[in-house]
Amino acid sequence: MEAPENQQRVLGSDRSLYHLPRNLESWEVHLKYIVSKRIDGICSAHKLEWHPGPCRNLHGHSWSIEIAVSRTMLNENGIVVDFGALKDFLDEIKEALDHKYLNDIGGLENPTAEVLCGWVEKRFTKKCRIWQVNPEYIRVWETPNSEVEMRF
Numbered sequence: 001m002e003a004p005e006n007q008q009r010v011l012g013s014d015r016s017l018y019h020l021p022r023n024l025e026s027w028e029v030h031l032k033y034i035v036s037k038r039i040d041g042i043c044s045a046h047k048l049e050w051h052p053g054p055c056r057n058l059h060g061h062s063w064s065i066e067i068a069v070s071r072t073m074l075n076e077n078g079i080v081v082d083f084g085a086l087k088d089f090l091d092e093i094k095e096a097l098d099h100k101y102l103n104d105i106g107g108l109e110n111p112t113a114e115v116l117c118g119w120v121e122k123r124f125t126k127k128c129r130i131w132q133v134n135p136e137y138i139r140v141w142e143t144p145n146s147e148v149e150m151r152f
Helices: 083-097 113-131
Strands: 007-011 017-021 033-046 059-071 134-143 146-151
Touching: 033 083, 033 134, 059 083, 059 113, 083 113, 113 134, 113 146
Parallel strands: none
Antiparallel strands: 007 017, 033 059, 059 134, 134 146
């Protein structure tokens, strides 16, 4: 099938044919597959000693954490990464945090949701190199209505 006069034919990373305007400086198609996994029910206690309100006192949350990775091309098995690898990583995170006092964990002495997100990021980016994928985001929920997102 010929492209219309003002467009060019481009083969995308998924082997699909796309028609793009001829006046683009670069015809690269910026498509990517994004895969995510979430774990809920990480029950931990913490306190924020600097906080002027009730968060200054010892209290707990049931945290949720979601991670996402991407690739522009699927691997030789036709996937971005095995969902099982993402689950195993999140299980490691849960093992480190579940039923723990976060203030006692190295790197979490000031365990805000933002600091926790950064703590996960240090471990997540190492795994992404091993999996040969790009990190997309990390999301941490302190409560169902309070979320921190770190985008890459």
